[in-house]
Amino acid sequence: MLRSILFTIELVACVACLASWSIETDRSTPEKHGLFEIREEARRFIAQENAKGQQQWDALDPNAKVVVPRCTVPLRAQWTPTSLGRSKPSVMVICPAAVPNLVMGKWNVDVPVKRKPDREDAGNRP
Template sequence: MLRSILLAATLSACVLCLTSWSIETDRSTEYKNGLFEIREEARRFVAQENAKGPQQWDVLEPNAKVLVPRCAVPLRAQWTPKRLGRSEPSVMVICATAVANDVMSHWDVPVPVRQKPKSN
């Protein structure tokens, strides 16, 4: 009986924690790069691209499962090369040098985009 109560309480706490999480609150820390900053770099890149021509894009959310070490240099972004085989267009946010860690020295995160509907 006590085990059932503990399980129910733990599951309730997990649900509350997950419902309060969002990309808006997923900011960079000393150890990890936040998805908020990754999305913002993709937004900056897309705003520059939108200013160049007739095609207009909206940035979607990066995959919430992504966890990468904090970047030691400014993030940069580019269109994800087609040779990487992604089926939909995306922007690749790139960290050329991650803060020293045992996992990876650099990384890139694809952020999906979609074409804005044409306005009449």
């Protein structure tokens, strides 16, 4: 009985902890690169692409399950190549040199994007 009560208390505490997590609070540390900074790099890239005046995009949040080592150089971003088989457009945020670790020396994270509604269509929405 006591074991069941302790398990329930731990489960509630775990759920409360997860509920407080967000991309906004997932910042970089000396060991890992935060999803906030990865999303911001994707947003910078999308802002540059939108300034070209063609299609307009919004960068969404990267997958919350992604954990990557801290990048030692500035991040880069580009459109994810279609040759990688993604079915929808996305931005690839690239780290060419991560802090020394046993897992990976470099990495890339795909950040999904969605097309903004056309300006003329936006006014006709209910």
